[in-house]
Amino acid sequence: MHAAPNLFAHRPDRSRRAKPAPFLPMSRAEMDRLGWDQCDVIVVTGDAYIDHPSFGMAIIGRLLESQGLRVGIIAQPDWTSAEAFKVLGPPRLFWGVTGGNMDSMVNHYTADRRLRHNDSYTPNDEGGKRPDRAVTVYAQRCREAFKGIPVVLGGIEASLRRIAQYDHWSEKIRRSVLVDSKADMLVYGNAERAIVEIAQRALAGESPRAMTDIRGTAIMRSSIPEGWTVIDSSSIDDPSATVSPRAAGADRMAVRLPSYEQVSEDKVLYAHASRVLHQESNPGNARALVQRHGDRDVWLNPPPIPLETPEMDGVFDLAYARAPHPSYGDARIPAWDMIRFSVNIMRGCFGGCSFCSITEHEGRIIQSRSEGSILREIEQIRDKTKGFTGTISDMGGPTANMYRLACKDKETESVCRRPSCVFPDICKNLNTDHSSLVQLYRKARAVPGVKKIHIASGLRYDLAVRNPEYVKELVTHHVGGYLKIAPEHTEPGPLAKMMKPGMGAYDEFKRMFDKAAKEAGKKLYLIPYFIAAHPGTTDEDMMNLALWLKRNGFKADQVQTFLPSPMSLATAMYHSERNPLRPIRRVGAEVVSSAKGLRQRRLHKAFLRYHDPENWPILRESLKAMGRADLIGPGEEQLIPAWQPVGATANPREKGPREKGPGGNCTSKGPKGQTFLTQQSGKGRRMLPGGKAGAKPGPGRRAG
Numbered sequence: 001m002h003a004a005p006n007l008f009a010h011r012p013d014r015s016r017r018a019k020p021a022p023f024l025p026m027s028r029a030e031m032d033r034l035g036w037d038q039c040d041v042i043v044v045t046g047d048a049y050i051d052h053p054s055f056g057m058a059i060i061g062r063l064l065e066s067q068g069l070r071v072g073i074i075a076q077p078d079w080t081s082a083e084a085f086k087v088l089g090p091p092r093l094f095w096g097v098t099g100g101n102m103d104s105m106v107n108h109y110t111a112d113r114r115l116r117h118n119d120s121y122t123p124n125d126e127g128g129k130r131p132d133r134a135v136t137v138y139a140q141r142c143r144e145a146f147k148g149i150p151v152v153l154g155g156i157e158a159s160l161r162r163i164a165q166y167d168h169w170s171e172k173i174r175r176s177v178l179v180d181s182k183a184d185m186l187v188y189g190n191a192e193r194a195i196v197e198i199a200q201r202a203l204a205g206e207s208p209r210a211m212t213d214i215r216g217t218a219i220m221r222s223s224i225p226e227g228w229t230v231i232d233s234s235s236i237d238d239p240s241a242t243v244s245p246r247a248a249g250a251d252r253m254a255v256r257l258p259s260y261e262q263v264s265e266d267k268v269l270y271a272h273a274s275r276v277l278h279q280e281s282n283p284g285n286a287r288a289l290v291q292r293h294g295d296r297d298v299w300l301n302p303p304p305i306p307l308e309t310p311e312m313d314g315v316f317d318l319a320y321a322r323a324p325h326p327s328y329g330d331a332r333i334p335a336w337d338m339i340r341f342s343v344n345i346m347r348g349c350f351g352g353c354s355f356c357s358i359t360e361h362e363g364r365i366i367q368s369r370s371e372g373s374i375l376r377e378i379e380q381i382r383d384k385t386k387g388f389t390g391t392i393s394d395m396g397g398p399t400a401n402m403y404r405l406a407c408k409d410k411e412t413e414s415v416c417r418r419p420s421c422v423f424p425d426i427c428k429n430l431n432t433d434h435s436s437l438v439q440l441y442r443k444a445r446a447v448p449g450v451k452k453i454h455i456a457s458g459l460r461y462d463l464a465v466r467n468p469e470y471v472k473e474l475v476t477h478h479v480g481g482y483l484k485i486a487p488e489h490t491e492p493g494p495l496a497k498m499m500k501p502g503m504g505a506y507d508e509f510k511r512m513f514d515k516a517a518k519e520a521g522k523k524l525y526l527i528p529y530f531i532a533a534h535p536g537t538t539d540e541d542m543m544n545l546a547l548w549l550k551r552n553g554f555k556a557d558q559v560q561t562f563l564p565s566p567m568s569l570a571t572a573m574y575h576s577e578r579n580p581l582r583p584i585r586r587v588g589a590e591v592v593s594s595a596k597g598l599r600q601r602r603l604h605k606a607f608l609r610y611h612d613p614e615n616w617p618i619l620r621e622s623l624k625a626m627g628r629a630d631l632i633g634p635g636e637e638q639l640i641p642a643w644q645p646v647g648a649t650a651n652p653r654e655k656g657p658r659e660k661g662p663g664g665n666c667t668s669k670g671p672k673g674q675t676f677l678t679q680q681s682g683k684g685r686r687m688l689p690g691g692k693a694g695a696k697p698g699p700g701r702r703a704g
Contacts (some may be wrong), residue, residue, distance in 0.1 A: 002283065004215075007101060007192055008314050010200055012068025023051055024061045024073045025086065026327060031072065039072035040064070041199065042091040043154075044099030044138045046107075046130035047121040047335075049075040050329060051321040054339045055058060056089045056098055056155055056191075062318040064199055069093075075325070076129045079137050085145035093202040095142040096195070096620060097183070098155030101335070103566065105169050108132060111533075111563035112601060113169060120338070123324075123331035123474055139181035139463055142543075149614070150208040151183040159188040159361045161322065162218050163277065163291050164260040166270065168564040168574040173264040175290030176291070176298045178218050180560075184209040186218040189361055190347065192315060193304050215283075216304030221290075221297045227252055230290065233479040234258045236272045241495035250287060254299070255280060259292035267576040268586055274572035275580035283363065293650065306348070306365045313373035316344075322384055324613075342394035342456070343377050345369055349398040351460060352420030353488075354499050354569035354581065355534060355562060355659075361592045364415070364421065371440055382449045389657035390450060395441075396457025401464055404436040417570070422462060423499040432463050434470035441473055443644050453478055461485050461509035462501040468512060475516035479524050483513070487528040489541065490548045497573060497592065499538030499581070528554065533595040534562040535573035540624060542607035546639055548630075549610065556608040561601060589701040598698035613648035616640045 009436055018034075025031045026049060031039070035545075041064055045057040053059055061071040072091070089610040100107070100121055107130070118125045131137040134159045142151050154354035161177040161275050180187040185208040187194045201211055224230055233255050257276055258269040273291075280286040281303060289300040307315070324336055349356070350364040374395075381388055407413035407421075408429050421427045444453055455478040475483075487506045489495050498512055510526055517524040529543060548557065564571040567598060573592045574581045582590065595601045603622055606615035619640050623631050629641040 002215075004193060007063075007196060007307065007311040008066070010067060010196070012066075020062070020065060023321050023325050024049070024058075024065070024071050025071050025088065026325060028089070031088065034070075036070050038070070038090070038092050039088055040069040041091045041096055041484075042072045042088055042092060043096040043098070043144060044074045044085065045079065045098050046076060046104060046138075048123055048333050049323050050333065050336050051323060051325065052336070053316050053318070053320055054342075054344060055184070056101060058320060059315060059318075060096060060098075060154070060191060060195055062320060063196065064259040065313065066318060067196060067199055069199060069203075070496060073325075077138075078139070079131045079141055082141045082144035085138075085141045086121040090146035090149055091183045093199065094150040094152050094184070094208055095139075097135055097138045097142060097151055097153050097158075097181075099138070099157035100130065100155065103157045104130055104132055104564065105167070106565060107167060107548060108139065111561040113596065117333075118333040123328045123333050125334050126457075132242060133157075133180075134331050135177055137183045139183050150185070150202075151181070151618055152185045152187060152195075152208055153177065153181060153183045153196070153290065154191050155359070156361055158186050159358055160568075162186055163257065163273070163289070163298060163567070164263050164293070165566040166564065166571055167566065169573070170678060173260070173270065175260050175293055176218070178220065178298055179260075179293045183639040184219075186205075186212065187216060187361060188218060188300075189216050189304050189308065190367075191216065191304075192307065209455070212299070215301050218298055219298045221299045222295070224254070224290070224297075227331060228288075229253045231255045231287070233259060233272075233276050234262065234269075234270065236586065250285070254288040254290045257289055257291040260294075268578060268589075269583060271572050271576035271578035271580045272584040274569060274576075275565075275584055276566070278360075278419055278580070279417050282414070282416060283357070283365070285417070293420070306363060306367045308372050309368055312367055312369045316369060316373055318378060322380065323386075339362065339393075339456075341388060341392055342396075343374055343381070343383055343392060344397050345374050345395055346397040346399075346403050347397035348680045349402065349419035351399065352423060352499050354497060354573070355531065355565075357565055357568055359419075360567050366405055371524065373441060374440065375443060378444055378447050378450060382447070389452070390452065392450060392453040394442070394456035395444060395453055396455055398457070399535060400455050400457035400459045401437060402460065402471065403434075403440065405431055405433075405463070422460065423501070424496075426466075428671075434464070434467040438470055438473050441478065452480070454480055456484075459483070459485050461506040465505060465508045465512060471509070471512045472516045472519070475513055475522070475524060479517075479522075482527045483526040484527045485509070487663075488529065488531050489534070489537070490530075490545045491541040494534050494537040494541055497570065497579070497581075498531075498534060502616060504620075523638040529560065530556070530608060532559055532561045532608050533601045535570050535594040536579075536592050537595065537604065538593070539600070539603065539622060542604045543623070543626065543628065543631070543639070546610040547608040549608070550639060556609045559605050559608045561605055587603050610639055613645050614646070616644060620660070 001079055007449050022032055039483050039510045043057045043061055049057060051058045057073055058515050063074060064071045072088040119127045119129060122129045135153055139151045158177055163176050167174045194214050197214050197225045198208055198211060231253055255276060257273045263270040265275050280289055283303045285304040288302060291298045324333055347367040348362045348365055352359050408431050412429050421430045455474060488500050492501050513526050564574045575596045577592050578584055579590045579592050595604050603618055606618050609615050620632055623629055632642050634641055
């Protein structure tokens with residue numbers, strides 16, 4: 001792995017250094033109280049400003065503050081004119097622009113492109129407080145407000161749209177957001193290292209547009225710099241693209257992706273570009289990427305070097321107020337309610353699930369905090385967070401049980417190009433020992449004033465089954481009533497496209513879970529999540545999943561339908577009908593089918609809610625067409641009855657199964673017919689700096 005200077009190595013000028021602000025200012029009055037005449041950096045965000053390390057604007061703002069800079073926040077401005085962007089005056093160095101902790105299009109629309117009317121990141125859950133394609137709109141307004149001041153993009157929306165990407169909502173390929181926004185620079189992934197270097201170089205008088213060599217950033221170039229070798233991978237038939245990243249001079253190599261114009265016209269090349277991008281994602285061996293847009297190139301420098309544990313501690317130990325900005329008064333912000341009593345212990349995920357954006361954004365190398373830092377945060381919650389009653393709602397991250405897990409050999413890790421450490425099997429080089437996590441759980445429970453700690457983040461049960469002590473610890477002390485996990489499907493075809501383990505791992509975990517619950521004298525229930533309409537899923541696959549649900553007594557309450565989010569591998573499958581998990585070929589390649597029509601997507605959701613009479617007409621019609629009319633009837637082995645209750649619609653278009661964000665739930669019949677209804681926790685991932693994963697609030701993909 002390449003070396004990187006310590007994040008906090010720079011010592012700010014004493015003449016500029018001041019006490020941390022109670023909150024980063026959102027008004028001129030606050031600036032006046034702080035004695036500021038101008039902000040050095042102003043962060044514009046699509047989320048309400050909550051000064052807490054689960055929110056990107058807070059981490060970036062407080063980190064820059066620790067560097068001696070004056071940072072202001074403009075949260076959820078009225079984007080219909082530039083006036084709201086003038087409230088703090090012009091920033092001295094640059095604008096920092098983020099759409100927030102979610103891509104604005106995912107925030108606004110369901111998987112079936114229906115408008116959402118709420119927003120968990122907004123006071124009182126109010127929708128409509130950010131524009132579609134927020135990063136582009138905000139960047140334009142910043143330029144209108146004060147001409148000539150550099151604009152730096154960051155956050156998950158910028159990160160996942162850094163190259164030409166398929167856009168589900170317009171059903172076309174869109175240009176890199178760096179091109180559309182006309183910004184000076186884009187920061188992708190975990191942003192701390194890049195933003196500190198950008199700020200220090202800007203203080204020295206350098207323009208962000210001229211900072212061409214910072215890892216984790218993208219810039220525009222008109223030509224290839226002198227001394228660089230370009231590996232042309234713009235054609236799938238070009239053998240030169242196979243040059244090893246370990247070849248001599250690899251640190252001065254750039255891989256040319258098919259251009260925006262090429263991937264717009266050729267779906268096979270789009271799949272190829274997606275495969276190449278994901279292959280160049282390991283910070284230890286990734287090369288720069290180049291993609292032509294018109295007469296200029298989008299140049300992506302290699303990914304950022306992951307933070308070491310002391311650096312992670314430093315980020316989480318910054319002077320956060322750990323509360324929403326006072327200007328919101330008593331307004332309820334659902335995302336804050338969700339995470340106010342939770343603790344993020346790590347970042348990253350090496351699962352590589354093809355439908356998930358965590359790896360594209362945070363990377364697959366786990367970055368863990370120290371026990372001391374985590375325990376200090378628990379004490380802060382106990383002492384400073386209003387309403388704390390002794391229960392920590394979650395202690396996890398993108399995945400609950402990857403804390404301190406890593407490759408056994410750093411050299412091996414630095415050259416690895418696998419998209420997942422656990423698929424198709426757990427890598428022999430992966431350390432899967434959960435003892436550090438068990439020890440952390442025990443120490444956290446011992447903190448005075450803590451009565452209960454729940455684990456609500458997504459659990460990789462295929463890792464957990466290798467650690468019986470961990471399963472016992474989890475079940476005995478950290479599960480209250482039920483535990484949610486994510487098999488996502490039961491059938492081998494869809495699971496292979498998702499890069500998820502087979503149901504054998506689920507069955508083994510359930511056996512261990514039930515045994516531990518019995519030994520603890522507790523009645524606990526395992527609640528599985530599933531996805532409808534994922535690429536590679538047939539109608540027969542969904543039928544078999546529905547039969548599994550019925551045999552096992554599960555009834556899905558609210559369902560999750562696959563949403564083609566920008567830049568994910570599954571989205572490449574959905575758009576191109578090719579499998580980028582394998583080498584792309586024009587002839588003889590595997591074709592991946594997807595449920596794209598509204599009727600078929602509704603059918604796949606209906607199979608997940610086989611028990612709902614509203615879905616029986618479309619299921620009867622489809623089962624007959626599939627030659628499975630034998631599944632219609634009153635028998636235990638049959639899926640749905642032949643009769644329709646009075647009052648239930650016979651037209652599946654009148655009412656479809658309910659959908660909940662990017663999350664799905666099940667109910668399970670307990671003793672005496674009791675129904676256990678799960679609610680999506682939204683804690684499958686956290687979004688951290690600049691909206692990067694690490695934060696938990698709101699709808700999000702989950703680990704499993």
